[in-house]
Amino acid sequence: MFGLASLPYGVFSDGGDGDxxxxxxxxxxxxLDLARALGDEVFGEPSLNAFMAQGRARxxxxxxxxxxxxxxxxxxxxxxxxxxxxxxxxSAVRLHxxxxxxxxxxxxxxxxxxxxxxxxxxxxxxxxxxxxxxxPIGYHGRSGTIVLSGTPVxxxxxxxxxxxxxxxxxxxxxxFEAEVGFVVGAGASGPVPVSEFAEHVxxxxxxxxxxxxxxxxxxxxxxxxxxxxxxxxxxxxxxxxLEALEHARISPPPRDPEPLPYLADAGPWGLDLAxxxxxxxxxxxxxxxxxxxxxxxxxxxxxxxxxxSIRTGDLFGSGTVSGPDRDQRGCLLELxxxxxxxxxxxxxxxxxFLEDGDEVAISATAPAADGTRIGFGEVTxxxxxxxxx
Amino acid sequence: MFGLASLPYGVFSDGGDGDxxxxxxxxxxxxLDLARALGDEVFGEPSLNAFMAQGRARxxxxxxxxxxxxxxxxxxxxxxxxxxxxxxxxSAVRLHxxxxxxxxxxxxxxxxxxxxxxxxxxxxxxxxxxxxxxxPIGYHGRSGTIVLSGTPVxxxxxxxxxxxxxxxxxxxxxxFEAEVGFVVGAGASGPVPVSEFAEHVxxxxxxxxxxxxxxxxxxxxxxxxxxxxxxxxxxxxxxxxLEALEHARISPPPRDPEPLPYLADAGPWGLDLAxxxxxxxxxxxxxxxxxxxxxxxxxxxxxxxxxxSIRTGDLFGSGTVSGPDRDQRGCLLELxxxxxxxxxxxxxxxxxFLEDGDEVAISATAPAADGTRIGFGEVTxxxxxxxxx
Numbered sequence: 001m002f003g004l005a006s007l008p009y010g011v012f013s014d015g016g017d018g019d020x021x022x023x024x025x026x027x028x029x030x031x032l033d034l035a036r037a038l039g040d041e042v043f044g045e046p047s048l049n050a051f052m053a054q055g056r057a058r059x060x061x062x063x064x065x066x067x068x069x070x071x072x073x074x075x076x077x078x079x080x081x082x083x084x085x086x087x088x089x090x091s092a093v094r095l096h097x098x099x100x101x102x103x104x105x106x107x108x109x110x111x112x113x114x115x116x117x118x119x120x121x122x123x124x125x126x127x128x129x130x131x132x133x134x135x136p137i138g139y140h141g142r143s144g145t146i147v148l149s150g151t152p153v154x155x156x157x158x159x160x161x162x163x164x165x166x167x168x169x170x171x172x173x174x175x176f177e178a179e180v181g182f183v184v185g186a187g188a189s190g191p192v193p194v195s196e197f198a199e200h201v202x203x204x205x206x207x208x209x210x211x212x213x214x215x216x217x218x219x220x221x222x223x224x225x226x227x228x229x230x231x232x233x234x235x236x237x238x239x240x241x242l243e244a245l246e247h248a249r250i251s252p253p254p255r256d257p258e259p260l261p262y263l264a265d266a267g268p269w270g271l272d273l274a275x276x277x278x279x280x281x282x283x284x285x286x287x288x289x290x291x292x293x294x295x296x297x298x299x300x301x302x303x304x305x306x307x308x309s310i311r312t313g314d315l316f317g318s319g320t321v322s323g324p325d326r327d328q329r330g331c332l333l334e335l336x337x338x339x340x341x342x343x344x345x346x347x348x349x350x351x352x353f354l355e356d357g358d359e360v361a362i363s364a365t366a367p368a369a370d371g372t373r374i375g376f377g378e379v380t381x382x383x384x385x386x387x388x389x
Numbered sequence: 390m391f392g393l394a395s396l397p398y399g400v401f402s403d404g405g406d407g408d409x410x411x412x413x414x415x416x417x418x419x420x421l422d423l424a425r426a427l428g429d430e431v432f433g434e435p436s437l438n439a440f441m442a443q444g445r446a447r448x449x450x451x452x453x454x455x456x457x458x459x460x461x462x463x464x465x466x467x468x469x470x471x472x473x474x475x476x477x478x479x480s481a482v483r484l485h486x487x488x489x490x491x492x493x494x495x496x497x498x499x500x501x502x503x504x505x506x507x508x509x510x511x512x513x514x515x516x517x518x519x520x521x522x523x524x525p526i527g528y529h530g531r532s533g534t535i536v537l538s539g540t541p542v543x544x545x546x547x548x549x550x551x552x553x554x555x556x557x558x559x560x561x562x563x564x565f566e567a568e569v570g571f572v573v574g575a576g577a578s579g580p581v582p583v584s585e586f587a588e589h590v591x592x593x594x595x596x597x598x599x600x601x602x603x604x605x606x607x608x609x610x611x612x613x614x615x616x617x618x619x620x621x622x623x624x625x626x627x628x629x630x631l632e633a634l635e636h637a638r639i640s641p642p643p644r645d646p647e648p649l650p651y652l653a654d655a656g657p658w659g660l661d662l663a664x665x666x667x668x669x670x671x672x673x674x675x676x677x678x679x680x681x682x683x684x685x686x687x688x689x690x691x692x693x694x695x696x697x698s699i700r701t702g703d704l705f706g707s708g709t710v711s712g713p714d715r716d717q718r719g720c721l722l723e724l725x726x727x728x729x730x731x732x733x734x735x736x737x738x739x740x741x742f743l744e745d746g747d748e749v750a751i752s753a754t755a756p757a758a759d760g761t762r763i764g765f766g767e768v769t770x771x772x773x774x775x776x777x778x
Contacts (some may be wrong), residue, residue, distance in 0.1 A: 307776065
C-alpha cells in the first residue's frame with residue numbers, strides 16, 4: 001500500500017510542539033526525512049507549499065531521486081540503502097497538515113450523489129438542476145477550519161427549521177461526506193485548460209466534508225451552504241503525487257450532452273480510486289470514485305475559466321463520491337435516505353446520522369502498474385458533543 | 390475627511406517594487422510612516438496583520454499615541470510636531486492591499502437589496518426567502534482574487550443560459566456591488582458573541598463585490614454563486630479603525646421578528662455610513678448603510694456560532710447596500726431592474742450593465758464627534774475587455 005509505486009508526501013515532526021515540522025515521504029511504515037535525505041531546505045519547511053510551488057519538472061525530478069535512494073543497496077533490502085539514516089518509524093513521528101490551504105472549493109461532481117441529494121432535498125423537483133450536466137457545480141468553503149485527520153470534530157450548533165419558527169441548538173443531522181481532494185502546486189494567473197491540469201495540480205488526498213443537514217436545509221437558499229459545512233473539513237495527512245496515479249487513470253462516465261469546448265476531456269482524467277468508509281470500525285460504504293462525472297481536470301478548468309487566479313495550496317474537493325448501489329453512497333444523507341431508512345451496522349447499532357462519540361474513517365486505494373495497490377491512508381475524525389450549554 | 394477623527398490605516402511603499410511596503414496612517418493628504426514614527430517593527434510589515442493580531446487594547450494605545458504625535462507642536466500647526474519627519478505626501482507613495490486576506494465571507498444583510506434581488510431573480514416567489522429575517526445569510530467568497538482598489542478588472546467569461554442550451558463567452562451583465570467590509574484583527578477559536586464584536590473586528594473599509602449576473606443566474610442552483618463573483622473583489626486601501634466610528638453607531642432597523650437570542654443586539658452596531666457610487670465620474674447611487682438590517686456584530690456572531698474559528702485577516706462584506714429609493718440602490722441589477730429600466734447618466738450615456746472601459750468608484754463618509762466627516766476614501770476599478778479570443 002505504501003510501496004515504491006506510491007510515495008506520498010506529508011509533513012511530520014519528532015513530536016512535542018511541532019517546531020521541527022518538515023516534509024517527509026511515506027514508505028511502508030516509515031517516513032523518509034527529505035530535508036535530511038536530499039539536503040534541500042525546501043523540505044525543511046513545515047508545509048509542502050514551497051516544494052509544490054516549484055512545479056511539475058521539479059516534482060518529477062524529486063520523485064525519481066527518492067525512488068533511486070530507496071532502491072539503492074542490496075537486493076531485497078531496498079529500504080536499507082543510502083536513505084536508511086533518514087528513515088524514521090511512522091510510530092515515532094507526529095503528522096501535521098500537509099499544506100497551508102489557500103482557497104478551498106468544494107465541487108458536487110458525482111451524478112449519483114447529486115441526484116440522490118436532489119431527490120431528498122427537493123422531492124417535488126427534478127433530481128438534477130438544469131445546469132448540472134453542463135458544468136461542475138461548486139462553491140467556496142472555509143479554509144481556516146481545514147483540519148488534519150484525527151482532529152476531533154465538535155458537533156456544531158445552529159438554526160434548524162421548526163414548525164413555529166427556527167430553533168437553535170446542536171445539529172441533529174450531522175453527516176460526513178467522503179470526497180477526494182486535489183491540491184494546487186503551481187499557481188496560475190488565469191484560465192488553466194483541461195490539458196494543463198497536471199502542470200498545476202500537485203497531488204491527491206482524502207477529504208471529509210463534514211455537513212450538518214438540518215442547518216443546511218434551513219440556511220441554503222438562496223446563496224448555498226454556509227454554517228452547515230464551515231465548522232470543520234478534515235484532510236488526510238498524505239498527498240499522493242499525481243504521477244503515482246498514472247495507472248489509475250480511466251475514462252470518466254460517458255458525457256451526455258457533450259460539454260462546452262472549454263470542458264472537453266483532454267486525455268482520461270477519471271481516476272479509478274476505491275474508497276471505503278468505516279463508522280466505528282465497521283464498513284458502511286465503498287464509494288467508487290470512477291463513477292464521478294466531472295474530472296478534476298474539468299473542475300480546475302471551470303474554476304479558472306472566468307479569469308480567477310489559483311495559488312499554491314489552493315485545494316478543491318470532488319464532492320461526495322457515490323455509486324449506483326446503496327452501499328456505494330458516500331454520506332449518511334444518502335445511506336439513510338434523509339433519515340427515513342436507518343442503517344444497521346455489523347455490531348447491531350443503528351444510525352440515521354452521526355452520534356456523539358462516532359468515529360468516521362475514509363480510506364482509499366488505487367491500482368499501481370506493478371499490480372500492487374497504492375494507499376492513500378485515511379482521514380478520520382471523532383464527533384465530540386456540542387459545546388452548547 | 391482625513392482629520393484627527395479618522396486616522397485610517399493602510400500599507401504603502403515609496404514606489405518601485407514595493408519591497409519597502411510598511412504600515413501607515415492617513416492624515417490629510419499625507420501618510421504617517423508608523424514604523425518610523427513609533428519605532429515598532431510590527432509596522433515595518435507589508436500588511437496590517439501583525440498589528441491587527443495584537444488586539445483591542447493595543448489598537449487603542451497606538452491610536453492614542455498617533456493622535457498625541459499629530460497634535461504636538463505649535464497651535465494651528467498640529468501636523469508639524471514630532472511626527473513631521475515621518476510624514477510622506479500621499480502623492481509620493483504607492484498603496485498596497487492593507488491586509489493579507491484569510492477567509493472571505495460575503496453577507497446579504499440589506500433588506501432592500503435582498504428583496505429587490507429576490508423580485509428580479511425569482512419574480513414568481515416571495516421577495517425574501519423564509520430564513521432571511523432569522524439570520525444573516527452569507528456564503529464564502531474567493532480570497533485569492535481580492536485586489537486593491539485601482540486594479541483593472543477583466544470582464545469574466547463563462548456560461549450563460551441560452552434557449553438551446555448554455556453558451557460560453559464574455560459576461561453580458563457585469564455589475565458592481567457597493568458593500569462595507571469588516572476585517573478581523575484578533576482571532577477566536579469559536580463563537581464570538583454579539584457583545585464581543587469590538588474585541589475582534591479591527592476596522593471597516595469599502596468593498597466592491599464585482600458580479601456577473603448572467604453567470605450567476607445560470608450557475609447558482611443549488612449551491613450559490615461561484616464563478617459569478619470569484620474573478621475579482623476590490624477593496625479600498627484605507628481601513629478605518631472601529632474606534633473612529635463611535636459617533637456613527639446607530640440602532641439598526643427594527644427587528645421583526647426578534648431574532649434568536651444568540652443574535653440579539655448588544656448595543657447599537659448599526660453604522661451611519663453614507664456611500665456614494667460613481668460611474669465614469671457621475672453619481673449613480675447614494676446607498677445609506679444605516680438601512681442594513683443585520684449588523685456586522687450579528688454577522689460575526691452568526692458566522693462563528695457553529696464553532697468556526699476566525700483568524701487575523703479574515704474579512705466579511707455586508708452585502709450590497711441599498712435603500713428604499715431608486716437612487717439608493719447599490720448595484721446595477723437593482724438600478725436597471727435586471728436590465729429592464731436602463732439608467733441615463735448625467736452625460737447622456739445609458740447603461741443597463743457595465744461596459745468595457747467603465748470605471749466604478751465607491752466612496753463613503755461617516756459623522757465624527759467633532760462635527761467633521763470621517764472619510765473612507767474610495768474603492769475604484771475599471772473594466773477591461775474580456776481576454777476571450
